[in-house]
Amino acid sequence: MSLEVRYAVHPEDVKSYDTTRIRKEFLIEKVMVPGEINLVYSFYDRYIVGGAVPTDKPIKLDTYEELKAEYFLARREMGIINVGGDAKITADGVVYELKYKEALYLGQGVKDVVFESVEASKPAHLYINSAPAHKAFPSKHVTLGDANVLQLGSLETSNERQINQLIVKEVVPTCQLQMGMTALQPGSVWNTMPAHTHNRRMEAYFYFEVPESQAVCHFMGQPDETRHIWMKNEEAVLSPSWSIHSAAGTSNYIFIWGMAGENLDYGDMDVRQPNELK
Ligand SMILES: O=C[C@H](O)[C@@H](O)CC(=O)C(=O)O
Numbered sequence: 001m002s003l004e005v006r007y008a009v010h011p012e013d014v015k016s017y018d019t020t021r022i023r024k025e026f027l028i029e030k031v032m033v034p035g036e037i038n039l040v041y042s043f044y045d046r047y048i049v050g051g052a053v054p055t056d057k058p059i060k061l062d063t064y065e066e067l068k069a070e071y072f073l074a075r076r077e078m079g080i081i082n083v084g085g086d087a088k089i090t091a092d093g094v095v096y097e098l099k100y101k102e103a104l105y106l107g108q109g110v111k112d113v114v115f116e117s118v119e120a121s122k123p124a125h126l127y128i129n130s131a132p133a134h135k136a137f138p139s140k141h142v143t144l145g146d147a148n149v150l151q152l153g154s155l156e157t158s159n160e161r162q163i164n165q166l167i168v169k170e171v172v173p174t175c176q177l178q179m180g181m182t183a184l185q186p187g188s189v190w191n192t193m194p195a196h197t198h199n200r201r202m203e204a205y206f207y208f209e210v211p212e213s214q215a216v217c218h219f220m221g222q223p224d225e226t227r228h229i230w231m232k233n234e235e236a237v238l239s240p241s242w243s244i245h246s247a248a249g250t251s252n253y254i255f256i257w258g259m260a261g262e263n264l265d266y267g268d269m270d271v272r273q274p275n276e277l278k
């Protein structure tokens with residue numbers, strides 16, 4: 001069980017980071033640990049990223065000293081996407097049953113949150129994102145059927161993928177949180193290519209359904225000064241607002257994106273074509 005605080009860094013400094021340092025600042029390896037809830041509190045937009053894996057007993061979402069709040073969602077909103085076995089999430093007495101790839105938005109002010117797996121032998125893997133919030137919007141269970149769907153890319157450019165916008169303003173009103181899930185078609189390996197930045201929002205990516213012996217090479221950095229981080233299944237990575245966030249896998253895979261900041265405009269992106277990157 002942990003909440004790890006990560007500082008925000010200057011892009012000029014990142015130019016001199018070696019592999020170990022770049023992984024220490026941006027990669028989040030400890031997300032899904034059986035029986036635990038593990039979170040990273042990032043100073044990029046005070047975004048929290050993590051995971052909960054309830055097994056034979058429920059896990060309560062406690063507050064943390066770092067939040068200086070009576071309960072976790074006192075001044076925050078939360079998005080949860082299940083990438084494991086069936087889950088039961090109880091929020092102030094309301095029970096939400098989350099199947100694989102289903103999402104739950106919890107609004108600011110929800111006091112008691114408890115995570116449970118329906119079957120201990122098939123534990124839920126609950127991917128969690130949370131951002132500061134100052135208004136209570138209603139909590140909502142969101143399925144892929146509710147999603148706003150975009151089909152992007154093509155097999156010829158190895159980036160054919162389906163974007164499922166789950167927690168976006170057209171589906172559920174939020175203060176600043178936006179989340180969704182993008183699935184690569186077989187044979188396609190590139191996500192978010194052409195790449196983009198959005199100085200108005202930070203973002204976090206969580207890769208899953210990456211086959212055991214395969215990996216995802218995630219690209220970050222300013223468009224003229226990129227770096228890479230090799231990632232395994234069920235790992236997350238922070239993307240500062242000045243950074244691209246794009247990856248090529250050694251197979252196809254799925255990932256969850258989540259972001260917060262200045263606006264709720266998904267299309268607010270400064271795009272860089274592949275031949276414009278350095
Ligand atoms: O700001 C938006 C996010 O980076 C992702 O939604 C992009 C993405 O899923 C993709 O193009 O594959």
Ligand SMILES: [Zn+2]
Nearest residue numbers: 196198203245
């Ligand atoms: Zn983005």
